[in-house]
Amino acid sequence: MSAVQRGTPMATQPMATGRPATIHDIAALCGVAASTVSRALANPERVNIRTRERIQAAAVELNYTPNSQAKALSSGKTGAVGVLVPDITNPFYFDLIRGTQLQLKAAGYTQLLVDTEESDEVEASTLEQLRKSADGVVVAASRLNDEALAAAAARMPMVTVNRDVDGVPAVLIDTPSAMPQALDHLISLGHTSVAYVSGPAVSQSSARRWIALSEAAEERGVDVRRIGPFAPKTQSGAAAADAAVHSGVTACIVFNDLIAIGMLQRLRERGLRVPEDMSIVGCDDIFGADFCNPPLTTMSSPIEQAGRVAVSMLLAQLNPLAGGGNRSRSVMPTHLTVRGSTGSAPSN
Amino acid sequence: MSAVQRGTPMATQPMATGRPATIHDIAALCGVAASTVSRALANPERVNIRTRERIQAAAVELNYTPNSQAKALSSGKTGAVGVLVPDITNPFYFDLIRGTQLQLKAAGYTQLLVDTEESDEVEASTLEQLRKSADGVVVAASRLNDEALAAAAARMPMVTVNRDVDGVPAVLIDTPSAMPQALDHLISLGHTSVAYVSGPAVSQSSARRWIALSEAAEERGVDVRRIGPFAPKTQSGAAAADAAVHSGVTACIVFNDLIAIGMLQRLRERGLRVPEDMSIVGCDDIFGADFCNPPLTTMSSPIEQAGRVAVSMLLAQLNPLAGGGNRSRSVMPTHLTVRGSTGSAPSN
DNA sequence: ACGGACTTGACAACCGATTGCCATTATCTG
DNA sequence: CAGATAATGGCAATCGGTTGTCAAGTCCGT
Numbered sequence: 001m002s003a004v005q006r007g008t009p010m011a012t013q014p015m016a017t018g019r020p021a022t023i024h025d026i027a028a029l030c031g032v033a034a035s036t037v038s039r040a041l042a043n044p045e046r047v048n049i050r051t052r053e054r055i056q057a058a059a060v061e062l063n064y065t066p067n068s069q070a071k072a073l074s075s076g077k078t079g080a081v082g083v084l085v086p087d088i089t090n091p092f093y094f095d096l097i098r099g100t101q102l103q104l105k106a107a108g109y110t111q112l113l114v115d116t117e118e119s120d121e122v123e124a125s126t127l128e129q130l131r132k133s134a135d136g137v138v139v140a141a142s143r144l145n146d147e148a149l150a151a152a153a154a155r156m157p158m159v160t161v162n163r164d165v166d167g168v169p170a171v172l173i174d175t176p177s178a179m180p181q182a183l184d185h186l187i188s189l190g191h192t193s194v195a196y197v198s199g200p201a202v203s204q205s206s207a208r209r210w211i212a213l214s215e216a217a218e219e220r221g222v223d224v225r226r227i228g229p230f231a232p233k234t235q236s237g238a239a240a241a242d243a244a245v246h247s248g249v250t251a252c253i254v255f256n257d258l259i260a261i262g263m264l265q266r267l268r269e270r271g272l273r274v275p276e277d278m279s280i281v282g283c284d285d286i287f288g289a290d291f292c293n294p295p296l297t298t299m300s301s302p303i304e305q306a307g308r309v310a311v312s313m314l315l316a317q318l319n320p321l322a323g324g325g326n327r328s329r330s331v332m333p334t335h336l337t338v339r340g341s342t343g344s345a346p347s348n
Numbered sequence: 349m350s351a352v353q354r355g356t357p358m359a360t361q362p363m364a365t366g367r368p369a370t371i372h373d374i375a376a377l378c379g380v381a382a383s384t385v386s387r388a389l390a391n392p393e394r395v396n397i398r399t400r401e402r403i404q405a406a407a408v409e410l411n412y413t414p415n416s417q418a419k420a421l422s423s424g425k426t427g428a429v430g431v432l433v434p435d436i437t438n439p440f441y442f443d444l445i446r447g448t449q450l451q452l453k454a455a456g457y458t459q460l461l462v463d464t465e466e467s468d469e470v471e472a473s474t475l476e477q478l479r480k481s482a483d484g485v486v487v488a489a490s491r492l493n494d495e496a497l498a499a500a501a502a503r504m505p506m507v508t509v510n511r512d513v514d515g516v517p518a519v520l521i522d523t524p525s526a527m528p529q530a531l532d533h534l535i536s537l538g539h540t541s542v543a544y545v546s547g548p549a550v551s552q553s554s555a556r557r558w559i560a561l562s563e564a565a566e567e568r569g570v571d572v573r574r575i576g577p578f579a580p581k582t583q584s585g586a587a588a589a590d591a592a593v594h595s596g597v598t599a600c601i602v603f604n605d606l607i608a609i610g611m612l613q614r615l616r617e618r619g620l621r622v623p624e625d626m627s628i629v630g631c632d633d634i635f636g637a638d639f640c641n642p643p644l645t646t647m648s649s650p651i652e653q654a655g656r657v658a659v660s661m662l663l664a665q666l667n668p669l670a671g672g673g674n675r676s677r678s679v680m681p682t683h684l685t686v687r688g689s690t691g692s693a694p695s696n
Numbered sequence: 697a698c699g700g701a702c703t704t705g706a707c708a709a710c711c712g713a714t715t716g717c718c719a720t721t722a723t724c725t726g
Numbered sequence: 727c728a729g730a731t732a733a734t735g736g737c738a739a740t741c742g743g744t745t746g747t748c749a750a751g752t753c754c755g756t
Binding site: 020073089097111128131234261264287291293 | 413415417418420421426442443446458459460461462463479480481582609613636639641642
Binding site: 380381382383384387394395396399418420421422423424 | 733734735736737738740741742743
């Protein structure tokens with residue numbers, strides 16, 4: 001990161017003209033028609049190289065930047081992409097957002113980030129509004145039902161993250177595949193009675209994780225019960241911890257790290273030790289999972305990459321010209337990261 | 349491309365037609381001119397009540413929503429506000445972002461969130477671009493120098509957060525005022541030699557905190573030295589911890605919680621106990637400060653409220669009509685939250 | 697040198713909404 | 727009842743680009 005030093009900005013600061021330059025200013029300066037300027041900038045090969053260069057030079061000189069509103073109006077393309085997340089304060093989405101932002105910026109798009117507040121209504125109305133102000137959307141962990149989501153996807157280009165609906169391209173974070181790993185990890189530590197602490201009832205992620213886990217449990221002949229649902233917030237961890245203790249299990253696999261971290265706090269309050277009395281496995285490996293107490297065993301994925309991939313898929317949909325076949329589904333690998341919150345089952 | 353089919357008079361389906369309705373559709377349906385529709389919707393009192401109601405009914409029936417691009421183009425107002433943060437993955441900004449988003453949505457504005465990647469160049473170019481695509485900006489923890497920031501503020505409505513520049517309205521999180529509290533807290537625990545672990549060299553916040561701390565230290569006759577600068581990331585904590593240990597102090601007041609948490613980890617690695625061997629005071633009370641190990645003593649502020657206030661100030665600037673006098677400066681209170689990372693000074 | 701093929705640049709019609717200006721009509725006043 | 731005044735609705739220009747159309751200009755081969 002030593003590149004920080006470079007470029008002390010004595011940068012060529014464009015002087016503050018009263019109003020940003022337009023193609024008409026350029027046209028006037030070059031003595032050509034505005035349309036010629038437009039072409040010179042958009043379809044350079046359609047314009048004489050000398051004129052073109054004169055125009056390009058003038059554009060630089062006037063510090064011209066196209067007016068995105070006007071461009072959107074006449075071309076129908078806004079150059080913006082909406083990114084919908086259910087809760088912007090959930091650390092899981094930080095890296096996702098950063099991934100989408102990076103990839104969008106690289107492609108010259110603007111990111112419209114919206115927090116849908118875990119509400120299907122906010123999500124639906126946002127999608128409707130975005131239909132006119134964005135070229136496409138990335139929808140993370142949608143709270144909409146399948147029909148509504150499919151309908152929205154039919155109206156505008158969309159890529160979902162962690163949500164699988166027929167006909168809608170998706171990036172899936174393959175947490176379910178790590179469930180057997182997590183279970184084997186617990187079994188190897190002597191646990192035979194495990195609880196799955198589930199997330200929101202409308203979360204497809206939670207459902208998929210539970211299915212994967214219960215299948216793996218059946219194969220291995222282990223008792224796994226399900227408790228919940230719980231909201232994906234640390235505050236929910238207290239109730240989840242109490243429910244887990246009451247159920248008598250010695251280990252929990254938890255919908256996500258927020259709840260898991262909340263459980264750690266609650267268990268400590270109740271005088272129970274982790275992992276001596278109870279093992280906890282989280283999910284997502286969010287910011288904080290490595291420095292909570294004890295550090296959380298959890299399932300990790302390349303989240304930022306997921307954001308980048310989602311945007312790539314969306315852009316491929318928007319610009320079908322570019323080579324790469326349009327994948328309609330991309331799966332991000334997941335693995336178990338073992339830390340301090342899991343240990344041998346109580347020996348009693 | 350063939351001639352666009354838009355003239356079809358009976359194509360006015362209330363259902364989800366391929367294309368959203370425009371004022372022209374409404375005008376056709378009501379048998380009036382488009383401009384009348386525009387007025388009926390914007391200046392209702394300028395249009396006969398019967399016509400107006402007919403138009404409003406048609407608008408509802410056609411599920412009309414104004415095209416924000418077109419509106420922006422002709423009115424010059426975009427209905428969007430840019431929010432610039434240096435690092436979107438820094439939890440400090442989560443609550444700020446949520447605050448701005450809530451307040452903006454309530455006022456019918458769209459939030460354009462941009463991560464400037466701690467770079468003054470990215471920040472400058474973003475501001476320049478936003479000048480045409482947003483009505484105003486909220487700039488958090490700007491990395492620009494005073495002149496550049498003042499110049500940008502002269503070109504478009506702006507409110508800064510944690511940055512004080514002449515003539516630019518600002519929301520200041522008054523962390524400096526908590527510095528004496530923090531120092532007194534440490535002194536009462538027997539510490540006499542304290543280090544300030546500073547943040548980025550260009551961060552005004554860091555500079556202000558240092559000034560407040562060193563003044564308080566002088567008044568109290570305590571030795572406070574400054575180490576750093578360090579980047580505001582947990583990874584920087586390792587170097588910061590080593591520097592602190594080397595300097596021989598028994599307590600650190602740290603620029604922010606990210607660095608502080610990184611220090612906790614590093615100190616543990618080196619076999620040093622917190623707070624027995626070293627006390628740590630963080631700043632910001634970010635997500636994670638309450639559940640790290642040990643829980644972090646830190647300085648807390650109403651960050652989400654800061655975001656809301658920043659937006660309110662900006663909107664007041666945009667719509668001078670509304671009553672409330674335009675405050676140009678708003679200070680958010682800060683207090684010390686004592687947790688487990690501070691304790692009695694080593695007795696040796 | 698001439699005609700055709702190909703380039704290049706200008707014009708103008710949009711995109712969807714706002715707004716100044718004017719014509720029409722309704723209402724009111726004396 | 728005529729004339730004044732206000733209320734109302736429509737036309738058309740405008741915002742900044744994009745793009746289809748066409749005329750003028752260039753270059754070529756024969």
